[in-house]
Amino acid sequence: MFLKRITIAGFKSFCDRVDFEFGPGVTGIVGPNGCGKSNVVDAFKWVLGEQSARSLRGRQMIDMIFNGSSSRRASSIAQVDIVFDNQDRSLPTDFEEVTVSRKLYRSGESEYLLNQQAARLKDIRELFMDTGVGVDSYSVIEQGRVDGLLQSNPVERRIIFDEAA
Amino acid sequence: MFLKRITIAGFKSFCDRVDFEFGPGVTGIVGPNGCGKSNVVDAFKWVLGEQSARSLRGRQMIDMIFNGSSSRRASSIAQVDIVFDNQDRSLPTDFEEVTVSRKLYRSGESEYLLNQQAARLKDIRELFMDTGVGVDSYSVIEQGRVDGLLQSNPVERRIIFDEAA
Amino acid sequence: SRDRFKIAFEQIRDHFRSMFRKLFGGGRADIVLENPDEILESGIEIVAQPPGKELQVISLMSGGEKSLTAIALLMSIFQSKPAPFAIMDEVDAALDEANNDRFNRIIREFVTQSQFIVITHSKWTMNIADRLYGVTMQEPGVSTRVSVKLGGANVA
Amino acid sequence: SRDRFKIAFEQIRDHFRSMFRKLFGGGRADIVLENPDEILESGIEIVAQPPGKELQVISLMSGGEKSLTAIALLMSIFQSKPAPFAIMDEVDAALDEANNDRFNRIIREFVTQSQFIVITHSKWTMNIADRLYGVTMQEPGVSTRVSVKLGGANVA
Numbered sequence: 001m002f003l004k005r006i007t008i009a010g011f012k013s014f015c016d017r018v019d020f021e022f023g024p025g026v027t028g029i030v031g032p033n034g035c036g037k038s039n040v041v042d043a044f045k046w047v048l049g050e051q052s053a054r055s056l057r058g059r060q061m062i063d064m065i066f067n068g069s070s071s072r073r074a075s076s077i078a079q080v081d082i083v084f085d086n087q088d089r090s091l092p093t094d095f096e097e098v099t100v101s102r103k104l105y106r107s108g109e110s111e112y113l114l115n116q117q118a119a120r121l122k123d124i125r126e127l128f129m130d131t132g133v134g135v136d137s138y139s140v141i142e143q144g145r146v147d148g149l150l151q152s153n154p155v156e157r158r159i160i161f162d163e164a165a
Numbered sequence: 166m167f168l169k170r171i172t173i174a175g176f177k178s179f180c181d182r183v184d185f186e187f188g189p190g191v192t193g194i195v196g197p198n199g200c201g202k203s204n205v206v207d208a209f210k211w212v213l214g215e216q217s218a219r220s221l222r223g224r225q226m227i228d229m230i231f232n233g234s235s236s237r238r239a240s241s242i243a244q245v246d247i248v249f250d251n252q253d254r255s256l257p258t259d260f261e262e263v264t265v266s267r268k269l270y271r272s273g274e275s276e277y278l279l280n281q282q283a284a285r286l287k288d289i290r291e292l293f294m295d296t297g298v299g300v301d302s303y304s305v306i307e308q309g310r311v312d313g314l315l316q317s318n319p320v321e322r323r324i325i326f327d328e329a330a
Numbered sequence: 331s332r333d334r335f336k337i338a339f340e341q342i343r344d345h346f347r348s349m350f351r352k353l354f355g356g357g358r359a360d361i362v363l364e365n366p367d368e369i370l371e372s373g374i375e376i377v378a379q380p381p382g383k384e385l386q387v388i389s390l391m392s393g394g395e396k397s398l399t400a401i402a403l404l405m406s407i408f409q410s411k412p413a414p415f416a417i418m419d420e421v422d423a424a425l426d427e428a429n430n431d432r433f434n435r436i437i438r439e440f441v442t443q444s445q446f447i448v449i450t451h452s453k454w455t456m457n458i459a460d461r462l463y464g465v466t467m468q469e470p471g472v473s474t475r476v477s478v479k480l481g482g483a484n485v486a
Numbered sequence: 487s488r489d490r491f492k493i494a495f496e497q498i499r500d501h502f503r504s505m506f507r508k509l510f511g512g513g514r515a516d517i518v519l520e521n522p523d524e525i526l527e528s529g530i531e532i533v534a535q536p537p538g539k540e541l542q543v544i545s546l547m548s549g550g551e552k553s554l555t556a557i558a559l560l561m562s563i564f565q566s567k568p569a570p571f572a573i574m575d576e577v578d579a580a581l582d583e584a585n586n587d588r589f590n591r592i593i594r595e596f597v598t599q600s601q602f603i604v605i606t607h608s609k610w611t612m613n614i615a616d617r618l619y620g621v622t623m624q625e626p627g628v629s630t631r632v633s634v635k636l637g638g639a640n641v642a
């Protein structure tokens with residue numbers, strides 16, 4: 001399978017809906033400090049089921065909803081959609097295109113969708129099992145975390161190996 | 166007072182004796198990865214009395230002695246000298262120039278010198294008290310530690326303020 | 331399960347030993363089970379010796395050397411168990427030009443197997459991208475995507 | 487002693503509130519005693535709001551914003567209790583060009599009161615140095631000092 005696109009709306013600093021299309025090879029994301037690049041990484045983690053607000057640099061999950069700026073009011077809902085091409089059927093489903101969505105309302109209500117159908121996080125995790133796609137994956141290296149593998153104690157480091165094994 | 170020079174010999178990657186002269190304003194230290202820039206910072210901390218090998222990225226203090234390379238044998242002694250101009254007598258001593266030295270032998274013996282006279286670390290600390298020069302100073306920011314002030318918990322952060330107060 | 335871990339570990343170890351040499355242009359490195367008798371519980375130790383230097387505790391390595399060693403290990407895990415995409419946020423921050431270039435070459439070698447999303451401030455890293463997205467704030471506090479014009483990279 | 491801390495704290499706080507605005511070109515920030523009744527024991531909280539943005543927990547700030555905020559606080563402490571010299575090892579690593587430039591300006595403002603030793607890979611930071619030392623390894627594993635030729639900086 002491959003990654004096609006991520007759509008971010010009302011999530012962190014992405015007040016307005018923004019799409020990022022991905023193709024083969026290397027996609028670079030650049031820009032000034034504080035403009036939202038790492039927030040895109042957080043969007044990936046969040047839509048794939050990240051449970052820890054701290055791991056997304058927040059204090060509580062509600063911090064993920066755009067909370068206003070000098071020019072805009074706060075949003076009432078955060079939504080991220082991620083779209084995969086599944087023509088090779090590496091995901092165990094008959095859909096040629098698989099979309100995972102996550103929504104969070106300011107009320108605290110939250111939901112996951114799989115191809116626009118309500119789904120449980122459990123179903124989404126099962127779908128991506130053994131594909132290397134997921135929240136705890138060694139394939140997401142957050143800002144400032146690259147040395148983590150060296151600094152962690154030998155037992156913590158073990159966790160990454162267990163996932164790869 | 167002001168800083169005149171630091172001399173590093175047998176300390177970490179400085180197998181041969183190297184001097185750095187400092188003048189007023191900004192002195193930049195540049196160069197490729199792994200060549201010894203941060204080791205200069207460690208030399209400053211060490212000569213001013215750093216007691217923790219871990220804080221100098223080592224496991225034990227003997228790690229501070231040049232331990233050889235493909236082209237050189239290990240050194241048997243590490244020495245760093247730091248020289249201050251004291252014409253304004255901000256250091257409570259009659260010397261116009263004050264030199265602090267620290268030596269470490271592979272046997273584990275170590276000594277401090279103040280203007281070439283044997284001294285105790287205690288004497289050196291007393292000399293520099295309230296000058297802002299010293300090991301725990303907020304005036305040394307190690308590589309990767311700049312965010313430390315933000316990441317530390319409110320009580321840890323307090324320690325830096327106590328020194329400044 | 332014990333065997334499965336052992337096989338994966340040995341494979342990652344194999345990759346790491348050559349990946350390190352590739353990224354450092356020499357030297358040697360290894361990963362070692364702290365407790366080979368308790369393979370399912372054992373922590374993992376990293377040993378690394380940059381070219382021309384003596385073997386020392388990895389804490390003594392420089393900032394750039396540590397980043398490069400961690401990258402070597404991560405790419406070894408990635409090589410052992412490929413994922414469709416990998417995201418790296420400013421992993422090149424501590425690298426000088428020469429090491430940034432070596433990192434870039436390794437990434438380019440992996441593009442046949444995976445997609446890479448790389449967040450960076452480094453123009454050297456930008457140069458190896460197949461497409462570049464700019465993220466800026468034209469309105470205060472509001473992120474938008476913009477196109478980027480840069481040297482050889484395609485823009486989006 | 488309680489009063490001494492209070493005076494120093496208020497002074498640093500004053501400096502921090504204007505230093506932040508200077509480095510960020512606006513916005514606001516503060517340091518707050520968590521426990522004003524237990525002034526000798528109290529932890530210290532940092533509050534920061536970059537220009538145009540809402541006030542949020544500082545953890546949500548970006549890498550560059552965190553670096554700049556920490557620099558603002560350190561320079562405020564430095565301003566409150568000057569030391570003859572300060573050493574900074576790659577504190578600019580996360581800063582983009584615009585913020586690196588702001589950091590440089592602040593350093594230049596302080597040169598009358600202190601000497602600065604700045605270790606950096608950034609050419610923008612190198613440009614404001616009064617002298618530059620290169621540290622390289624011509625022989626493997628052995629550090630040496632070399633002279634550096636660069637744009638406007640004097641070389642040593």
Ligand SMILES: Nc1ncnc2c1ncn2[C@@H]1O[C@H](COP(=O)(O)OP(=O)(O)OP(=O)(O)O)[C@@H](O)[C@H]1O
Binds near residue numbers: 012034035465550
């Ligand atoms: N819920 C939210 N609502 C509005 N803005 C938010 C929210 N959460 C985070 N932000 C803002 O996002 C900004 C951080 O963005 P991000 O970490 O993506 O920056 P960056 O582009 O990675 O910068 P750097 O180059 O410094 O790493 C912060 O200024 C923060 O205030």
Ligand SMILES: Nc1ncnc2c1ncn2[C@@H]1O[C@H](COP(=O)(O)OP(=O)(O)OP(=O)(O)O)[C@@H](O)[C@H]1O
Binds near residue numbers: 197231308394
């Ligand atoms: N006792 C020692 N003997 C010999 N070499 C040592 C010793 N201690 C540390 N080193 C070497 O010093 C090197 C690290 O130097 P340093 O941290 O100063 O690099 P740097 O110039 O700051 O690089 P970077 O730009 O990556 O931060 C390491 O390669 C390490 O092996």
Ligand SMILES: [Mg+2]
Binds near residue numbers: 037039143549
């Ligand atoms: Mg970032």
Ligand SMILES: [Mg+2]
Binds near residue numbers: 202308392393
């Ligand atoms: Mg360094």
